[in-house]
Amino acid sequence: ELKVEQNPLFLSMQEGKNYTIYCNYSTTSDRLYWYRQDPGKSLESLFVLLSNGAVKQEGRLMASLDTKARLSTLHITAAVHDLSATYFCAAMRTGTASKLTFGTGTRLQVTL
Amino acid sequence: DTEVTQTPKHLVMGMTNKKSLKCEQHMGHRAMYWYKQKAKKPPELMFVYSYEKLSINESVPSRFSPECPNSSLLNLHLHALQPEDSALYLCASSQDADQETQYFGPGTRLLVL
Numbered sequence: 200e201l202k203v204e205q206n207p208l209f210l211s212m213q214e215g216k217n218y219t220i221y222c223n224y225s226t227t228s229d230r231l232y233w234y235r236q237d238p239g240k241s242l243e244s245l246f247v248l249l250s251n252g253a254v255k256q257e258g259r260l261m262a263s264l265d266t267k268a269r270l271s272t273l274h275i276t277a278a279v280h281d282l283s284a285t286y287f288c289a290a291m292r293t294g295t296a297s298k299l300t301f302g303t304g305t306r307l308q309v310t311l
Numbered sequence: 312d313t314e315v316t317q318t319p320k321h322l323v324m325g326m327t328n329k330k331s332l333k334c335e336q337h338m339g340h341r342a343m344y345w346y347k348q349k350a351k352k353p354p355e356l357m358f359v360y361s362y363e364k365l366s367i368n369e370s371v372p373s374r375f376s377p378e379c380p381n382s383s384l385l386n387l388h389l390h391a392l393q394p395e396d397s398a399l400y401l402c403a404s405s406q407d408a409d410q411e412t413q414y415f416g417p418g419t420r421l422l423v424l
Contacts, residue, residue, distance in 0.1 A: 301353035
């Protein structure tokens, strides 16, 4: 069974600081996704990482994937308040097309 | 149009009621999904439809009954629910079921009394 773990579960950081969210998964995964969810809202797709060494960046967020370590990271650069949300990673196991397994989520709070 | 829509936004129902949740997408996607999300938890997959056929049922109780009338619509029929079924129900769609990015609707917040 594919398991996906994130840490930290909660992150409070000041504006302007950098930090990284970690996502570990237990078995081989074809793709790794990052989603953002604002309170009471739906999930917004941020990144999809397809292969070992993949790196994608959008604004202050950068995601990377190391399939050998079964690890993905979401790096936040110079955080701003608007980034406050819950971030989920999700993995899809080889051979189980369309079945996403989500991580526990990281609630990010950026303080002024 | 890159939107998945869901109705209603909120629903309160008693344990003896029958209600339906609706989901619609006009992106030409051929895979559609139902997820259940409890507060402060990640979404949990319930059902997957691929080309209008049910391809995955994650051992969901029969009081939840999915239906895919056509490639753009997905319904979730609810009957005799329990209070623990109260949650946010999210619909998603993807180009096909072969590992494409899933796009989520705004969800229906369900309260079972």
